[in-house]
Amino acid sequence: MSKIKLLIHEVFKQGEIDSRRNKKNGIAVFLSVYLKETLKLSIDERTLVRYYDAFIAETIKEMNIEPYKLDIFSKYIGYEDFSDFSRTFVKKDEMANKTTVKIKVDEDEQSLSDKFSNLNINITNEQHFKMPEFLKQNGLGIMEIALLICLVTGNVVFSNNKKMTNTSSFPLGFMSGIQSGIEKKYMYWNGEKYIATDSSYIRPGLDVVAMNEHQFLHFKKIMRKDTLTDVNALGRTWYSKYNNEVEFFTDDGIDPDNGRELRKSTSLIIYKYAGKQKDSVEIEE
Template sequence: MKICIFRIMDEKRIEEIVRKVFQKAKEEHASHSRFALSNHISGQSDLSSKTLERAYDRYIDKKEKHGPPNAESIDLLCRYLMYEDYRDYVEKNPIKGTGREWELIVIMGIAFGTILTTILTLRNQVFPSYDDSSSNIEDKDGFIKKNIDEQLIDTNCMTWSDSLYVRISCDTGPFSKYGTDVKPLNQMELKNMRKVEVDAAYPFFSEDGKPLIWYYRNKDNEHEFFTAPGLHPVNGETLRKITPYIIQTYVPVHSKKENSFIKQ
């Protein structure tokens, strides 16, 4: 239930931002066509016209053939609206409750409760002698089955663990055992976001010149490098795409392993 609500709220927020962006563009540009407005916004920001056209299709024309914009694009949309980033937009534009949000929560809560009750009832019918103290059960043929409760654990959340995201139960709490936020599962971040060690030989750009690494400069003036755009997994700050200047100035010539070998 919690995951569904977050997704609905995020989509509503993004749609609200996209509509405001194109409304602002209409006030600034004579032509109001999708193509002309997208090119105008692209010229005023770091967003590509293709990204803007896809956002127009999804949120204004309601053609859901494209997915939602990534975190970096959403930050850039907010900057076009004169906000620092998405977080700044949300803080300065709180959602005004209409009562319908609570209707949705109540309806989804009832549905979730009904499903959970049905599952527990069926479990008791199928395994009437099930011992809650046991972590496994054995069937009549001697095969070991996993504890039924383990199958019911909600793993639709994730948390940052040192250098990558790991799946975790949404019931773990606001913070995981790693001290990082427990947040709704995002398959793209789970698959692509990694913190990596780099040296001068690392492939920072694709063959067509697109960045493959994004960085963050922490409070100790050290640079942290990541394999996907978006927000820093721990502090939520926006990651910046790598540039030749950053590589030349802050990336070591050799990896840590090579440096250790050279010292020996």
């Protein structure tokens, strides 16, 4: 799928969320008004409908879109411009054949030669590798993800195609995409995790705050509560209870959706509101 097609998909997806409409014409009308008022882009809703038909419905031939429009569309969904979107956007597609993770090794580590400055980890579906649901949903740290991939696949290759030996010892740096996110000045909560941005204002309804590196990297809502058990969640997750609804998070702090202070998950809370454990004996406080 081309980057332009991906961009149009994401713009209409965000437009559906913001407008609370699910028809292309209604979303197009909303986008036309919103983009003009907030991002100074004058674009007719009929043009947006044609973009939908060309890039999403694929009922008409794809067309060219002016670069400045692509930049503004990218800003609407939280990117600096189309170049930033093309460079950093990753489509969530479980059927993708290959995932490449690039990790930059600390250049100040004198024990490593310059040829080890870039580490590439390739995961292909030939090995039928599938990351456990809990790990995908709960967002492990960079180090944990890298080590997990290395252990499961054994497919760690340096630029000269030599595999890393078990005796190698080195500090791993941040992935390039994560690092670029941390360097941004602000972030906002999208309902699941914090998204980095350079703008102090994105759109109505989003509370843009100063970048907090720890929260950006580690604080996420657990979207698949049914994957939680005493084994993988007790002592490692926190929860917020509001109107008898419980949400689980990967780190301590404040629930961004309701402002309530999080509490550490207990066996009973996990049993009642997530994966059920038969031997739960704790009493809810």
